[in-house]
Amino acid sequence: xxxxxQPLGGPLLTRGYRVLLGMAGxxxxxxxxxxxxxLGAVTGLNDGYPWGIWIAFDVVTGTALAxxxxxxxxxxxxxxxxxxxxxxxxALLTSAxxxxxxxxxxxxxxxxxxxxxxxxLRPDLWNLNSALLEVALCVMAxxxxxxxxxxxxxxxxxxxxxxTGFTRFARxxxxxxxxxxxxxxxxxxxxxxMHQSSLGTVMVLAGPKLHPLWQTTFLPGLFLVSCIxxxxxxxxxxxxxxxxxxxxxPETPMLGRLSRAASITxxxxxVFRFGDLAVRGQLGALFAAGRYSLLFWLETILFVLPALMFxxxxxxxxxxxxxxxxxxxxxxGALYRFDTxxxxxxxxxxxxxxxxxxxxxxxxxxxxxxxxxYVAIVKRFPILGGPSARSGRVEVTA
Amino acid sequence: MRxxxxxxxxxxxxxxxxxxxDFLKVCTMAAAAVGLPAxxxxxxxxxxxxxxxxxxxxxxFQECTGCSESLLRTSHPSLARLxxxxxxxxxxxxxxxxxxxxxxxxxxxxxxxxxxKYVCVIEGAIPTREGGVFCKIADRxxxxxxxxxxxxxxxxxxxxxxxxxxxxxSADPNPTGARGAxxxxxxxxxxxxxxxPANPYNFxxxxxxxxxxxxxxxxxxxxxxxxxxxxxxHEHCPRRAHFDAGRFVLEFGDEGHRQGWCLYRTGCKxxxxxxxxxxxxxxxxPGAWPIGIGHPCVGCTEQRIAFxxxxxxxxxxxxxxxxxxxxxxxxxGGGATAIGAGVAGLVLxxxxxxxxxxxxxLSDAERSTPAxxxxxxxxxxxx
Numbered sequence: 001x002x003x004x005x006q007p008l009g010g011p012l013l014t015r016g017y018r019v020l021l022g023m024a025g026x027x028x029x030x031x032x033x034x035x036x037x038x039l040g041a042v043t044g045l046n047d048g049y050p051w052g053i054w055i056a057f058d059v060v061t062g063t064a065l066a067x068x069x070x071x072x073x074x075x076x077x078x079x080x081x082x083x084x085x086x087x088x089x090x091a092l093l094t095s096a097x098x099x100x101x102x103x104x105x106x107x108x109x110x111x112x113x114x115x116x117x118x119x120x121l122r123p124d125l126w127n128l129n130s131a132l133l134e135v136a137l138c139v140m141a142x143x144x145x146x147x148x149x150x151x152x153x154x155x156x157x158x159x160x161x162x163x164t165g166f167t168r169f170a171r172x173x174x175x176x177x178x179x180x181x182x183x184x185x186x187x188x189x190x191x192x193x194m195h196q197s198s199l200g201t202v203m204v205l206a207g208p209k210l211h212p213l214w215q216t217t218f219l220p221g222l223f224l225v226s227c228i229x230x231x232x233x234x235x236x237x238x239x240x241x242x243x244x245x246x247x248x249x250p251e252t253p254m255l256g257r258l259s260r261a262a263s264i265t266x267x268x269x270x271v272f273r274f275g276d277l278a279v280r281g282q283l284g285a286l287f288a289a290g291r292y293s294l295l296f297w298l299e300t301i302l303f304v305l306p307a308l309m310f311x312x313x314x315x316x317x318x319x320x321x322x323x324x325x326x327x328x329x330x331x332x333g334a335l336y337r338f339d340t341x342x343x344x345x346x347x348x349x350x351x352x353x354x355x356x357x358x359x360x361x362x363x364x365x366x367x368x369x370x371x372x373x374y375v376a377i378v379k380r381f382p383i384l385g386g387p388s389a390r391s392g393r394v395e396v397t398a
Numbered sequence: 399m400r401x402x403x404x405x406x407x408x409x410x411x412x413x414x415x416x417x418x419x420d421f422l423k424v425c426t427m428a429a430a431a432v433g434l435p436a437x438x439x440x441x442x443x444x445x446x447x448x449x450x451x452x453x454x455x456x457x458x459f460q461e462c463t464g465c466s467e468s469l470l471r472t473s474h475p476s477l478a479r480l481x482x483x484x485x486x487x488x489x490x491x492x493x494x495x496x497x498x499x500x501x502x503x504x505x506x507x508x509x510x511x512x513x514x515k516y517v518c519v520i521e522g523a524i525p526t527r528e529g530g531v532f533c534k535i536a537d538r539x540x541x542x543x544x545x546x547x548x549x550x551x552x553x554x555x556x557x558x559x560x561x562x563x564x565x566x567x568s569a570d571p572n573p574t575g576a577r578g579a580x581x582x583x584x585x586x587x588x589x590x591x592x593x594x595p596a597n598p599y600n601f602x603x604x605x606x607x608x609x610x611x612x613x614x615x616x617x618x619x620x621x622x623x624x625x626x627x628x629x630x631x632h633e634h635c636p637r638r639a640h641f642d643a644g645r646f647v648l649e650f651g652d653e654g655h656r657q658g659w660c661l662y663r664t665g666c667k668x669x670x671x672x673x674x675x676x677x678x679x680x681x682x683x684p685g686a687w688p689i690g691i692g693h694p695c696v697g698c699t700e701q702r703i704a705f706x707x708x709x710x711x712x713x714x715x716x717x718x719x720x721x722x723x724x725x726x727x728x729x730x731g732g733g734a735t736a737i738g739a740g741v742a743g744l745v746l747x748x749x750x751x752x753x754x755x756x757x758x759x760l761s762d763a764e765r766s767t768p769a770x771x772x773x774x775x776x777x778x779x780x781x
Contacts, residue, residue: 035725250760324753354742356735361741
């Protein structure tokens with residue numbers, strides 16, 4: 001490891017931080033209300049649309065945006081591109097936070113949460129043909145793996161200090177972890193490969209309820225490829241935000257090279273997607289009138305533009321442009337997931353869904369918790385590496 | 399039946415002039431019809447070719463022969479194929495051509511020849527009061543017969559509710575002290591196929607598995623094969639959607655009855671009755687089962703319901719929706735509300751604005767390095 005990660009330090013309870021905590025508090029109250037009064041009281045869900053933004057955003061989009069850790073692990077460990085190593089740890093942290101929050105979101109979303117403990121605890125009740133079970137188990141396992149991958153960061157701090165039982169434990173755990181880490185990293189690459197594709201499988205099961213422009217047996221593959229592209233984009237976004245919020249020195253050249261990897265992934269995604277449409281004989285649907293073809297083209301444009309822009313040296317040299325186009329790439333992936341899970345999903349006549357205000361506020365609260373935890377952890381633990389900070393600046397809350 | 403037994407094949411030809419190829423087909427079809435693997439069919443055929451058809455001894459006690467009648471109406475395999483090709487039915491009081499001493503001889507010869515290997519099928523309840531004098535065959539009581547025949551059997555199958563737990567003969571006040579085979583043969587494994595009549599495919603599935611694989615299917619605590627009795631009628635009822643939606647038949651012939659709504663309120667015992675009638679209809683006639691023809695399930699497979707709970711009384715739901723103090727699981731949300739749309743707009747707008755601001759500030763921060771005017775792209779962030 002050539003770079004040294006350092007805790008940022010600095011005061012925790014800034015004004016922006018209090019806003020985050022406030023949003024989290026509101027969400028917590030609404031979640032309590034949801035558990036007391038049921039889903040109908042706080043959501044726009046119904047029997048036609050049994051999932052809404054909690055699944056489409058918090059879980060499906062959220063875990064894909066949290067694929068930074070997966071994408072970086074693929075790049076650094078599987079493809080041995082060690083130069084990106086400084087980006088791995090912050091990416092892992094956002095992944096761990098994103099996946100943990102997604103797990104909580106599922107517990108809030110399921111209709112009968114009093115059965116949810118059965119997923120990890122009652123293997124005798126497992127339905128081994130269920131794609132959702134695969135997602136649930138994989139996500140649970142991956143959350144654990146992510147925190148183990150991050151554990152050395154916490155252990156190092158805890159191992160410092162006097163000779164107490166706790167510090168001795170931390171040191172022993174560090175030694176054990178170092179030996180096990182290659183296997184854990186391998187798991188950390190295997191598990192997202194499994195469940196990100198299964199998130200696509202789930203909608204294959206929706207059959208004709210999903211519009212033919214999206215419905216394909218290759219949906220798992222498309223979800224997998226697009227989540228890697230989103231992961232790269234989010235690494236750029238997070239790194240840029242760290243420049244703004246914590247006054248870090250920009251890592252623009254590295255991020256520029258990374259954006260090229262994103263371009264390649266997007267190209268692969270588009271080839272697969274259009275190839276699949278051609279194989280299924282659905283290319284004609286691209287030119288049909290109506291909102292579905294419109295949504296499809298919007299997605300495609302949002303995918304294509306950043307991919308093309310990342311090929312331009314001027315864009316790769318400028319953090320502002322890199323950040324903007326990475327946001328748009330992440331948005332493209334998010335729209336693809338929203339389309340697949342909600343907008344191109346038609347459960348039949350008479351059903352409609354739009355998120356209710358409390359539902360949105362709970363989702364916002366989840367995001368706020370995620371950001372708050374991220375800020376707290378990078379200030380207290382060695383996550384962000386590379387060149388040291390310029391003078392401190394207030395963080396942004398977006 | 400003796401005459402037909404041991405009709406072993408000399409390679410190409412089978413009993414009654416059936417070609418080997420046809421015979422393999424029969425075996426495979428029989429296996430498929432009852433949910434056994436196709437290889438089971440081949441094994442059955444091989445066993446039959448070697449003359450190893452399992453001997454079946456079928457006892458009748460207090461019953462109406464409805465279960466045998468129901469078995470006569472199967473066609474995959476047909477009864478003729480079953481008893482001539484697949485098994486060797488050595489003793490069956492209603493199908494037997496022989497009578498009197500001849501019939502008794504057939505029973506004892508079959509028992510001696512296949513000691514410990516034959517399948518003992520019991521149809522009908524066994525009277526136990528006053529020494530069991532209410533049912534006697536060849537001067538022996540049903541109790542004596544069942545004790546002797548079952549003791550030397552390889553497998554015991556009780557077909558129908560009477561043999562499984564007593565059935566109609568055991569209904570109150572049960573003057574003959576009628577009991578089912580498992581109660582009389584305590585300590586022995588008795589596969590029970592309750593039903594009034596039992597669905598013949600559940601019986602065939604069990605017997606053919608024993609024939610082909612030498613094993614018995616997984617059973618519940620009442621000896622019922624789980625493949626057929628693992629779920630309640632209610633759990634896989636074709637009218638379940640009407641139950642969930644609250645659309646009930648209130649009396650026979652009303653509007654809901656004509657529309658095929660749920661029969662729960664006319665006394666359907668489906669929620670308490672474990673059986674597969676709703677997926678395995680009778681006589682291979684689609685819809686031929688009580689609920690299919692518009693009558694509530696009477697719970698004929700369940701000892702605690704059939705002939706005890708009045709036919710049109712409702713029963714509690716076995717596994718109901720969650721208790722009332724749990725949060726409701728129904729959600730009746732619908733389209734966009736003004737507040738929801740407003741909040742969504744605010745959030746998206748704030749995100750787009752913050753993104754654009756961040757991009758601008760990043761670009762500003764980079765001013766020190768020579769920059770081309772690429773900032774215009776930042777604006778069109780969120781469509």
